[in-house]
Amino acid sequence: MSGGAALAQDAEGTQPGATTLDHVTVTGSLIPQTQVETFTPVTVISAEDIQMRGFESVADVLQQSSFTTGGLQGGQTSASFTQGAEAAGLFSLDPGYTKYLINGRPMANYPALYNGSDTFNNISGIPVAMVERIEILPGGQSSLYGSDAIAGVVNIILKKRLDGAEMSVRGGAFSEGGGSSVRFTLADSFTSADDRLTVLAGVQAESRKPIWGHQRDLTSQYNTNGYSTPFASRDFLVSDAIAGTYHFMDPNNCANTVGQFGGTTGLQNRPGYGQYCGSFVSPGQRTIRNGKDSVQGYSYATFDLNGTTSLYGELMLNYEETEYATGSSYTWWGTGAKYGAFYDPDLGRLVNLQRAFAPEDIGGQGYKDILNTDRNKAYSLAFGMQGILGDSAWDYDIGAMRTEYKLTERGWARWADPIDAYFRENVLGPQLGVDPDYNFYPVFRPDYANFYSPIAPQDFAGFTGYTTTESRTWNNMLRAQFTNASLFGLPGGDAGFAIVAEAGNEGWEYNPDPRLIEDPDTLESQVWGTTSVSGGGHRSRYAVTSELRLPLLDPLTVTLSGRYDAFDIAGQTVDKPTYSLGVEYRPVESLLLRGKYGTAFRAPTLSDTFQGLSGYYGRLPDYYRCSLDGYDPANVEGCAYENAQYFGQQSGNPDLESIEADVWNAGVVWAPTSNFSLAVDYYSWDIENEVDQLSGDQLLRTEYLCRTGAAGNQVTSCDNALAWVGRGPNGELQSLYTPKVNVAKQKLEAVTASLNYMVDVGAWGSLAFAANYTNNLEHTIRPTPEDAEIDLLRDPYYMWIYDAYAKTRTDASVAWSKDRWTTTLYANRIGETPNYLAYAGGSYDYVHSSGARAGKWDAYTTYNASVNYRATDNLQLSLMVNNLSNEMPDDQSADYPGTSSTPYNNYYYNPYGRAVYMEMKYSFGK
Template sequence: MPLAGAAMAQEGGNATDLDKVTVTGSLIPQTQIENFTPVTVISAEDIQMRGFTSVADVLQQSSYQTGGLQGGQTSASFTQGAEASGMFGLDPGYTKYLINGRPMANYPALYNGSDTFNNISGIPVDLVERIEILPGGQSSLYGSDAIAGVVNIILKKQVNGLSINLRGGMYSEGGGDSFRVSVSDGWSSADGRLNLMGGIQFETRDPIWGYQRDLSKQYNTQGYSAPAASRDYVVINGSARNTYLFLDPANCGNVTGQFDGTEALQTRAGFGRYCGSFSTPGYRTLMNGKDATQIYAHGTYDVNDNIQLYGDLLTSHEDVEYTAGSSYVWWGTSAKYGYYYDPDQDAFLNLQRAFSPEDIGGQGFKDILNTDKNRSYQVTLGGKGSFGDWDLDVGFTRTEYKLTEKNWVRFADPINDYFLTHVLGPQLGEESGYPIFRPNYAAFYQPMSPSDFASFTGFVDTDSKTTDNTLRAQLTNASLFSLPGGDAGLAIVVEGGTQEWNYTPDARLLQDPDTLESEIWGLTSVNGAGDRDRYAVTSELRLPLWEPLTVTLSGRYDAFKVAGQTIDKPTYSIGVEYRPVESFLLRGKYGTAFRAPTLSDTFMGLSGYYSSNTDYYRCSLEGFTPGNTDDCTYDSQQFFGQQSGNPDLQPIEADVWNAGFVWAPMNNLSMSVDYFRWDIRDEVDQLSSDQLLLAEYFCRTGQTNTASASCDNALAWVTRGANNEIERIYTPKVNVSQQKLEAVTASLNYVLDIGKWGSLAFAGNYTNNLEHTVTPLPGDEPIDLLRDPYNMWIYDAYAKTRADASLGWSIGKWTTTAYANRIGKTPNYLAYTSGSWDYETGGQKAGWWAPYTTYNLTFNYDATDQIRLSLLVNNALNKMPEEQAKNYPGTSTTPWNNYLYNIYGRSVYLEMRYNFGK
């Protein structure tokens, strides 16, 4: 069967067919579905039966997803409006994503402000035929990025008449109400030569707000320390270890109406009094709201019996809304002045003032939501034909992704001028390099009008775009010559194209390189633009040496012309299949993989970011040591960081191999076990700011440096001012890091006929990361990401194991499925923050959070041949990570590991599918 313009499995075969089909992980048609590389297939029926609501939901609940992810729950991340996924705890950018076998468009914004990845949000789940997940290094067939594996989302090529799907849903805890409708149909000409299929999916979803969940509507009330209110109006005394001065003559009486009447006089032990609220964490979104429309079309035209033309189009329009919440909606003097000197108090002070829904006016925080406008398309045009024993497929694909981020901002000069006019008054000189003010403190402890708030706030747009043009030709001969085990096969692929990335923020977001100041208060951005040409040649040779033994060889050469130089990389693999009997397959593969420097790695300009970490050095001046900094003044110190691209970067390289078996002793039973190993070198890495500050502390205090940065780098990359305050942290991109990873996966499928009671179907998948280490810089000791509690969090919160299982019961017109998803144990908060398994405080101990399992239930009833009615209950037991809150302090606004767990709770969906074609 000729390859339909794709590099992975196409329509036209199943496990019992004797005709040759193109299977996942190979370019050459063959009769065996299982080969030397394991493949997980999630069908459209699986997606519906297990209650998955989106393609992102499918992949994020996969047993391969053992690492934590940033997204809608991770407030103030660079890509809070996007949805990512990965495999085996490796970065999302290490997985190659395909739609119908063709690479997806990269998301223009950068994951964690640094890395290129794919946003998997805009794919119409109702139009998916199946999703194929191919784990392990696959660069010898698919090129750059295929280090962790490949995911191919295959959309429908044909439908049996007009089909309409309606789904409405809600969460039992509130928020997240959604409605989805999809329509698809197919047409054929009278002579059968022209075949068209088209579909459209529309979805709208409300956000989930923090105040709609008990764990996030307030500061942690279940923690090992007493809950502490937010510091909404506070005067911080830098002359007395950052304790508080309370200078409000009205004792907060003028602001008690703010935050829905929860503002009041508060006290923090050891610090002092201030005005604050326990309810401010609720004013953020936990799940993004969105309106999305996707349109998909597929068509073929048979020129004659040997030649067929084909085309695909997928376009997506998606608007996503979110806010990081009140913790990021404030003003303070520290950003501009560091401190100011008040001669009346004879102290160096800072003011900090949060803005409330009443200050904003209107609908409060709903009026300052950020909006990401996503516009993307993928179009493919091509033709394929057979010429004797040879099949030729030539196709052109163009992808484009445009993103406009409309961000709410505070304008620096207007907001500072407002508080100069209303609170600080004129500058009266300088003291020790700091400005002198005599503020009107009574005016500071006052609400403001919405018109005043509007005078220094607004929205700015950041526009970005990626494009990818690819011309691809594949020549295949499945019967090149005869061998004792069957016909040898050969495939040769030649492709070339161009890629472009452009990220252009509003110029006001960028810092002046000399003063480090920008026109936007408290917010910065990445920036950059670049393009490259690329070309590749791929070949695969399948050799059935004798009936039980088949060897497959593949090789690929990739070259990228970028920034005036050529970066190239050859890769290869050797796969072995051995079948001593038809029901048992031993398989293995060794190969090399790589990831070319991304356009953002190469062309990112000097870009900024804001973050906060423990300033270990300044804490040491107060007598605190790492792991015991809760009461340190600088335990959570905000800083300005910078990063930039590097045109001299080289490809990331990896050696990857797998070995395993598949056993199918009966037609209705199959199982597999596979072992994987990665050795990844020359990774493009940016040292975490926490590790950098820890190294700097060791170096400045003359201790043995056990952190992951040399003293030379730590002292050069952390810039401090005259008073030891952090002015800047610089984290350049360099080829320095190494990773080693070992994992084992297992799967089991069993179908049991129980006579008049119908049939039962069981499916299960399991992943166990046996070893995972990272060496951030040459000469460093490897960091154990599976057993070192501190680094398990720093590197995106790993779970060592993950599993899923489903049990379906079909009888007559009814089908019921129970689906379970299990996250293995992970280190708790005290283990992470102390970096030890022995730490204890407030009656809570460092250790592990227990495995975490959620359950979905679906009930389907075929009312007629055309109508299916469904009830889907996801997280049926309303599981929440509530036990985790006990291990967090009362100062926490997010007392759960939001990289791996969510607090959405139970959701219920009603669905009707009407197929007019049946």
């Protein structure tokens, strides 16, 4: 009897009592069928693939997939919003556009927001050693899976049964240092004497050290191979607030600073700017890969009530702590944050001070003592009943699930009042009035000798500490599915039908440490240089899904699916019907022509709807008042209101509509023998109503159009525009409210190809070849209706802005197996990507004054190799070497300036280098 049914069934078995054993249900369909290849292309990565290709985690599998062509934020990107999490996406679309399932059930959303604004799934807490396989279903799939399935669906299927207990130990390290890890897994499965009860239980525990920037040449110091002269960090700097040049005010010529950053700090000179005290190696004081300690538990059970009915239950637990340091670039103090500038009467100038904190200031183990820690606690519980309705051909599966994800972010902080008080007492001294030129800026006569001096660790501890931010998400769902794989006969076989009803609710809460909340009057928090925004809300939902599979003729099958989703959000109903039509045509047994057309959507996320209110001050052209004075909005230069000041507020928006997409794909599969298959598929997305934060400029332009009746594209309704622009009694601009709005459009076309070939080489064993390829043909975005389309594949500036980097990506492997030995060579190739100069110059034709040219980085290929030896029937030993050739993105550094601390594209490449792992796996039941 099979395991518990889910949104996408486990393909290991059939529904209880199914009449044909070779019918299975795979991701992309609700109806059991005999064909593995259907109108929905599915890429399957088995547990053996994961082991032999050297993948360390589920995140590693998906981030190296040929479908992953876009850049990603995570532990390798210092100071990103979700540095403690791991994300993946398909076809360079946002990670939140991919629906993630575990055993067919939706994963809990991560409580923190990707890029500070978007809901997504953290895929780091899944026990990879218990994965049976991962199925990737590209293309829009909302007609079966509902909201979020615009880019595709990823279904991570965990093991349901084992022949006996299994234990594995895996450990490894990087040849360049850092990142050592050890992983332990124990799992067992047993069946009662009467075969009615089956239980699997397992636990995976892992500990991983971080990789620090100083452990890699590329990140240990400022770029020494760039197109401009390298300069040390400005650790002790007095800068002119008007001219931008430096004033060197140290009476000891940096003599008191030489012990900083391991004795590397000294007198530096930047031509055209001036002298200061700094170090070249300060960038090394950050992590470029998170440390991690985690434990996951998983259990799955079934109990047969009788020959046609069974109960099932599933529980997954995750506890994970990640630790990271953002580095000295984010660990400093300066006068600009509080004062904007101050007046030094001895210089007769407006200046600012800037002071970075070295490991010696921190004391103890330096930056290791001020690591940030993200603690994740999550569980997923599902239970239900499945079976056959009486003597009919109808199968049913009725179940419930709950997921909850709690995140505790412990972040290192500088307390605003204490740190400012320390520097006022020890450096700035008492305020001596205001400046004579503007009658605004404070006057200080600093003690520069104290400024250019170390800080005692006890003083550092006095103005620093930790904030604690708590957040969580939860999701409850009831689900009932009824399936008939033999509804009625047709010339091509039996028609199949499935209908599903779902109801549930979900919530999100983000509660920053109260000290991070900005004061509405000062727009400052109690944490120096940092603020945060709270948010929270919930929604209820229900959905009805149906699928009808019609084998009209022996070679021709048509599949129709439709779904209706409705969400109750903040007292408003947001609903969306979606549908798809799929066609399979087999003119001969070895050839399949397939295609699908449908619609997809993403409902307004809880964060987009309920993100809290935050404020800011800004200046923008007041287009309406300028128009009253005869100025065209296209050119307001000289207008008295071209730089009008305002108070702005931004937040989520409870009136958002769903993101919508028209999607289709067409392809061909050729399988002339059981050992060879080749598939090529084309995909197209036309996405509208995308959510973006409304800008003040867009709002003021729309207000102008509404007030004057001029022609042009509006970004919101006139009612909204007039309500969101606040004006005084004389018409003067006072305030703007810029919530999130449905405004952007996106188009994407891509082609994928996959090849599998197995050959028996007789006494030499067997060989298996596999390859996957993705080519993004077109990808454009229109940020607002008034903007021109931006080409994300050919405009290098916007390719960086939107994290859409590689046009092509390929992975390939060759595996050899003989007797007790298996070995695999795996290659992953990233196609050409624009270099930094192309982004900075906004064109591939850009030439820097140094002679360095914009262009593209060459294709980037890494290789993994593994050898597995089954020493006995119970014992398997494995050796895995990832990045066999120790490939690094060093060549990218020549296209970055000498001032860069990260001279490579860290959203797409990493400098981790070669890793070596050894694993022992023992199976007690064989």
